[in-house]
Amino acid sequence: MPDPVLVGPSLAEFQEARERISAVVTQTPLESSHYLSNVLGDAVYLKCENLQRTGSYKIRGAYNRLSRLSDEEKARGVVAASAGNHAQGVALAARELGIRATIFMPVGVPLPKLQATKDYGADVVLRGHTVDEPLRAAAEFAAETGAVFIHPFDHVDVVTGQGTLGLDILDQRPDVETVVVPIGGGGLISGVASAIKQRAALDGRTVRVVGVQATNAAAYPVSLAAGSPRDVTILPTIADGIAVSRPGALNFEIIAGTVDEVVTVSEDEMARALLVLLERAKLVVEPAGAVGVAAILAGKISASGTTVVVLSGGNIDPMVMERVISHGLAASERYLKLRIPLPDRPGQLATVSALVADCNANVVEVLHTRHNGGLTISQVELELHIETRGPEHAEQVLARLRDEGFEPRVDF
Incomplete structure (x- = not known):
């Protein structure tokens, strides 16, 4: 090295x-x-x-970069492109240093990031749907106006x-x-x-x-x-x-x-x-x-x-x-989404719900349908969304359902 x-x-x-x-x-x-x-x-x-x-952390690099511009460069203003953090860093640094900032952001930028950048005093222009399009627009703006382009990392x-x-x-x-x-x-x-x-x-x-x-x-x-x-x-x-x-x-x-x-x-x-x-x-x-x-x-x-x-x-x-x-929650196996084929007769949902409750798990959403592919004419499918306490508890719920003759399938 x-x-x-x-x-x-x-x-x-x-x-x-x-x-x-x-x-x-x-x-x-x-x-x-x-x-x-x-x-x-x-x-x-x-x-x-x-x-x-x-x-x-972006304010660290943005403020250091802008503070080292010459008076002539500061007078030309700065331009940047970002979907969020770099935009806010440049906008705040520019406000603190009295520099006009124009920030190009994607059209779909989350509202909190858009509003924060505006609140720091930058002129925000929405352009395109990926970061690449605002970057091109910012480069064109710099070429046309003389504004200094502030790169997010390569400087x-x-x-x-x-x-x-x-x-x-x-x-x-x-x-x-x-x-x-x-x-x-x-x-x-x-x-x-x-x-x-x-x-x-x-x-x-x-x-x-x-x-x-x-x-x-x-x-x-x-x-x-x-x-x-x-x-x-x-x-x-x-x-x-x-x-x-x-x-x-x-x-x-x-x-x-x-x-x-x-x-x-x-x-x-x-x-x-x-x-x-x-x-x-x-x-x-x-x-x-x-x-x-x-x-x-x-x-x-x-x-x-x-x-x-x-x-x-x-x-x-x-x-x-x-x-x-x-x-x-799903990745930690604390939220199970199960699909269970059932005979199409009364009481099956109540039976499954009781078994889940006996395991001290909580059903938060239920979908009961006859229309999924793979079901026979005498079957329905139950989709359950269940909160558990983690992998061991999730396995207890699955084991209890299997012990009672059901065939739960975990749907990720």
């Missing part, structure tokens, strides 16, 4: 950025997690950037600003041995890894940095294996905040030299992580911000000593949260 002191911004530049952004950025809490500590087998702390101003000033988070972690937890960080384009982890590795080296020690991507948007494992940035096809993912099809050029160079490992997590694993954070840590975190927790729960992180997991953002649409919670 290359000497981390030679990769990325210098430690002095990270420290200067930290001072520069201190008037706007807060030092977010570092909270211990007994639940995750038990899972990992050693101390785990959560770095709560979901509680940062604008709801994510040295953005990387330097994001890296101040690494200095915070070392100040709050000097004994940290592993830091787990979400990866999209790579702006956050490239800054954090570079800053942490450099400062730890001054103390004559090393800190391990692990990146986590969504399996459906994992450009870094492929790119690192190839030795250069590669494009990947983005599949549908709840982690929209890190759904980036190609690593940033600068970010890739830094990550290749400073990040020790990159792992991926599935949609179910992310949904389960959000549920654990809500129930056990009382924290609202967006799916992209919870991938580090997902990796621990899935057994994909091995660490000894103190581990810090970065919760990178908390800007989740309530409608998405509702769906994710339901999915997380």
Whole structure:
């Protein structure tokens, strides 16, 4: 691995950025997690950037980038494209620095993110249905008006600003041995890894940095294996905040030299992580911000000593949260959806309901139909949605139904 002191911004530049952004950025809490500590087998702390101003770490890089513009560039204004966190970071930074900001966002952007960006004072233009279309529109706007395009991750000033988070972690937890960080384009982890590795080296020690991507948007494992940035096809993912099809050029160079490992997590694993954070840590975190927790729960992180997991953002649409919670309950086997073929005669629904109740499970939804394919003329199908206390309780319900002669099928 290359000497981390030679990769990325210098430690002095990270420290200067930290001072520069201190008037706007807060030092977010570092909270211990007994639940995750038990899972990992050693101390785990959560770095709560979901509680940062604008709801994510993005204000760090945005404010550092905008504050370093020349007076002439500030007068031209700035433009950015984003579906959420970067938009809010740029909008707030621009307001604080007295710079006009124009943000292009997809037409389907969640209302809370749209309204927050407007409330920070930016001019918002809705364009297209994916992030690619607003990006093209923002580039055209910059070419036509002279506004400065603010890239979400592939710029040295953005990387330097994001890296101040690494200095915070070392100040709050000097004994940290592993830091787990979400990866999209790579702006956050490239800054954090570079800053942490450099400062730890001054103390004559090393800190391990692990990146986590969504399996459906994992450009870094492929790119690192190839030795250069590669494009990947983005599949549908709840982690929209890190759904980036190609690593940033600068970010890739830094990550290749400073990040020790990159792992991926599935949609179910992310949904389960959000549920654990809500129930056990009382924290609202967006799916992209919870991938580090997902990796621990899935057994994909091995660490000894103190581990810090970065919760990178908390800007989740309530409608998405509702769906994710339901999915997380199902992934944790605390929400069963059963299909049971029954003889078409009176009393069958009452019998099944009584058996479920005897197991102390709760039926929350019922569908009774004669019209599903595969049923004989003398059968009906019962669809039950049942709340359970977890995998063991779910299996007890299924076993009881089978013991009584029914044939329940779990429908995911």
